[in-house]
Amino acid sequence: MNELIYFFNYVVVAGSVTGCIYAMGAVGVTLIYSILRFAHFAHADMMTLGAFVVLLLTMLFPHAGDALGLPTAIVMLPIGMVFTSLVAVGIDRAFYQPLRTHKVKPIVMVIASLGVTLMLQGLIRLFAGTGAQSLYVDARKEIFRLEVPGITRPIILTEPQVILFVVTIAAVVGLHLFLTRSRLGKAMRAMSDNPDLARASGINTRLIITLTWVIAGSLATLAGTLLSLDVAFKPDLSFFLLLPIFAAAIVGGVGHPFGAIAGGFLVGFAETLAVFNWSVLLRPIRDSLPDWLALPANLALVGTEYKIVVPFFILIAVLIWRPTGIFKGKVI
């Protein structure tokens, strides 16, 4: 049974954590895509930016969270979300909107978003340096060990992971209610279906675009902060996130928020399962195996250093066999 607990700790928990992060990132990418019709490559850097703002705030007020019994970074999250949303809207007004009014091809918008990526990366590294920093300033990360009766190995969960699961569920439910119940959410869906028709029927498309950036920026801050809280803040965080997030968005069907969530978990679990060393699970039956089937010590599908191959492989497989994604996204 120890092996099962090990599997739970290293696959189920780790996969859910990565899945939550990828899902929140992919929802942002897919929303921007469905409203503005281009792949927003700066999204992973918006996540880093959000985490960085929260880190700065936490460093300024290290004990703000003590009164509530939460990590300070969580208390600072709303401010970070507001700030990142403002930055996102500002970037849109300054750089994307002029290009939109010139009616450039979507690929030019993609290049512009690469430019924004570089700007954000440069700014963050200019101020944050290049090293990793913990978001727990002056505090300790709480670790919960759940004893399972009859088994020596406990189930291990950390405080940020629990918060991450709660926040992800809240964000997904909130997004669902917003998109299906509220007037603005319905307007947003209308615009993603047909921008011209939406404009003709009196929907304020400018407002919808602003709203899209606000939602994407907030989700990016949430995901970036919670990831940095779980591991550590690194300025090159975005680099490891970009490919999985896009793979998740495409797997789920571009322009399909709930598909993006499913895609995020799929990519997250695929990554975790691929780097998991399966020979640990087979250890109990190792001695009863015949000689010609000796198990190698390392039975992982790919080494940790090749983790990036997994989302790429998923991406390629989806592009070959089902370019619309598993939930049939719209524009290809």
Added chain:
Amino acid sequence: MTMSTSPNRDDASQHRRQAPAPTPPTRPIRELVLFGGLAAIVLGVFAMMGPAYATRMLVEAACYAILALGLTIQWGYAGQFNAGIMGFVALGGFSATFFSIPVNHDFWASDLPWRLGGVLLAIVAAIALVWAVCRVDRLGVPKLLRTLLAVVVGLVAYLVVVSWLREVTGDIQSQVDFVGGLGLPVWLGWIVGGALAGGVGYLIGHICLGLRSDYLVIATLGIAEIIKAFLKNSDWLTRGTATISPLPWPVPDPGAVGFVTARALYLSVTVIMIAVIFFLLHRAYHAPWGRMIRAIRDNEVSAAAMGKSINRRRQEIFVFGCILMGLGGAALTSFTGIFDPQGYLPLNHTFLVLVMVILGGPGNNLGTLFGAVLVYVIWIMSGPLALAVMHGVTALGAHWFDWQPGNLDSRALQARVFVIGLLILLVLRFAPGGLIPEKVKHHD
């Protein structure tokens, strides 16, 4: 100046036959001024930093110009954007290294080559096996069962082959350090590097070119990181982070004839390469093939209606661009003299080239060359400049706010990342055609 039309387009372009006499060519004042200014800057660098530094800069700029020509045919001619130049550069660099460095006799004297060959054969056999299982439905096996079988067989074959490979590569690493090179002339490595890059480009293009152009960006970005991860972690093949140096040059090296002469000789080799590429591209651009490529870029639907095979042409141009990138990357790596997989950075090898192309003029070969040299000179010179500015700012900051940032130099270099990003956005916004825009011929 009438467009030469292929017979099947005669009816559609009949009115073009009576095109008026071509307008007299205007003098290329803009080009002359810009290139004159560039020459003045380069001469200034010669005067300030000395000939050895300036020739090094020019050789590197020439190698980057080859990369930029590769991107300009992909992005400028055909509108296909490639965000993974770094990967193709690294492939070219690896090939140049592998072909040119001396043979590792320890490796070839042991039984390791046979074992490695055996594993490579096993990989081929595994691929053949999986391929065969994929076809088993032709023998009447249900499709679902076939898919299941293929997945299981593929997984098992993969695990077995990879465990063998790990064993052999581990032995190579522990017994003979790494496989060594082939000890062949450098130029052979450059050509193979171009071919390797072209092959990878073919695979990527085959998958992505029929889809939206965004997907190509994502896929190239991913493949570049994967190539880098492979080169970095395959210690048995590339020594990984331990790096390989020195790399031989195709011309006498500095030890024999002195720095300036050796670099000048290297420069002449790269300039000859550029001249040949430039000539060929110029011919291709003005040939019917080039017109077809531009027609596909500007109006895909009508080009398809004319019976042009859009995906085939895109595939061609994408592969050509990748070949140039591999070639340029090989020349660049040989010149640097050290093969360090970690030295390939998206900023230096992808985005810098992007800036060169969009600033110089996508689709205009001359503009691309101009952009490559100009941006490279600015890039090289901006390092010391950024450091000086940063020192000034921190001196003021320490004076006013008691601000003491750590690792100053690396931060100052990060400021250049910001500037490159801003430059991309400004050019896209205010000069979408670049400094020397592509001249589109109009026929009334």
